[in-house]
């Protein structure tokens with residue numbers, strides 16, 4: 001398009017127009033009433049991947065994607081018919097290499113001085129990038145929606161109660177399972193904020209949880225926990241037991257957004273454990289009476305004047321019956337501890353004496369095993385404890401120390417007063433305990449790999465008994481150990 005040759009403002013405007021046309025990043029084309037391109041700027045030619053000369057003379061249908069042609073044509077016809085002065089649409093052009101190009105097309109009709117239509121002016125913006133970005137966004141949104149739907153389904157169908165709290169402990173959402181169990185602890189309804197008190201009891205089934213002990217309150221205060229157990233429901237016959245786990249939810253920047261709690265019902269498990277403890281307790285009870293009679297008679301028999309080989313066999317029988325009695329009373333004790341808690345008969349006792357006696361009675365076994373046994377005890381150390389049970393703990397720690405130490409090793413016992421408590425340390429240079437087994441040694445029937453490998457006899461009950469007794473006194477037993485180097489068991493009892 002050439003500028004008019006006569007100078008003046010009109011010529012300037014035409015030159016300016018020509019300049020804009022040449023350099024505009026927006027594609028421009030003049031199309032005649034037959035739909036053929038009569039003029040095109042470099043931007044549009046470039047969009048189509050062609051030279052400007054090639055584009056001139058083409059019908060717009062030749063550079064339009066098949067799927068968008070009908071709409072484009074309809075608008076064009078309406079403009080020709082004078083129904084539209086301008087229109088705008090999103091369409092695909094076809095580039096010379098066959099690839100489509102998404103464009104935002106604005107069309108305006110050009111009329112002569114008499115108002116007759118003689119051209120249309122098309123302006124074309126390449127929006128391929130934008131279109132692809134929109135498509136990616138739409139795909140990402142669809143994916144998020146799919147994910148949300150799946151999570152929703154999982155949330156509602158899992159057999160575990162789920163509760164989501166916001167950062168102030170308000171209930172944001174709970175699933176069907178949790179909703180179903182809410183009226184056990186809260187028969188009069190729940191206000192939707194963590195920490196509401198209800199019929200929620202500790203595992204003893206009697207003590208109500210305080211606000212600070214309620215799982216939702218703990219989670220709302222930022223705590224995380226696993227396997228927190230309690231009973232819910234007023235009526236002991238219909239109440240249910242739950243184990244709860246809480247995790248905090250944080251934003252990527254670490255800000256606390258709230259917490260999620262998972263509630264799993266474990267009524268059957270706890271009832272089964274109760275039944276098992278009752279069963280073990282009554283079986284041990286029933287075994288103890290005849291065993292006591294057997295042992296009594298054996299003892300009497302051993303005093304009789306009998307042939308040496310008979311006495312020898314009687315000793316074997318007695319030793320085994322003794323082991324059986326220890327086993328049975330250990331079983332009875334752990335069953336009782338699990339069932340009703342241990343009954344304690346506390347008196348003022350000189351612990352130094354108790355330990356000294358236990359060391360004396362361990363001496364023969366230590367000697368037989370070639371293990372040296374030394375004790376460092378104060379002159380007197382009085383505490384209010386159940387003497388018989390504490391003696392049982394000390395005996396157990398000493399016999400383990402001797403049993404799990406090889407010939408040539410040593411066992412050292414130290415009793416001392418520490419702040420508000422007494423502390424008994426039993427240290428040995430024995431086989432030690434593997435790091436991954438340390439947390440299991442106090443579990444019922446647990447036996448360490450090294451003990452089993454070396455065929456050292458045992459039942460795996462002694463340390464559970466010892467720790468039940470320590471706990472019943474409000475104390476603890478801890479262990480430090482290194483495989484092949486030895487172990488230190490520390491009993492701490494508050495005074």
Ligand code: ADP
Nearest residue numbers: 400401404441447448451458459460461462463
């Ligand atoms: P038991 O000695 O009858 O097996 P315990 O409950 O007393 O049962 O001990 C549990 C396990 O802990 C033992 O089987 C053993 O593996 C480990 N253990 C206990 N005391 C010691 C010790 N002093 N040294 C090494 N291992 C020990």
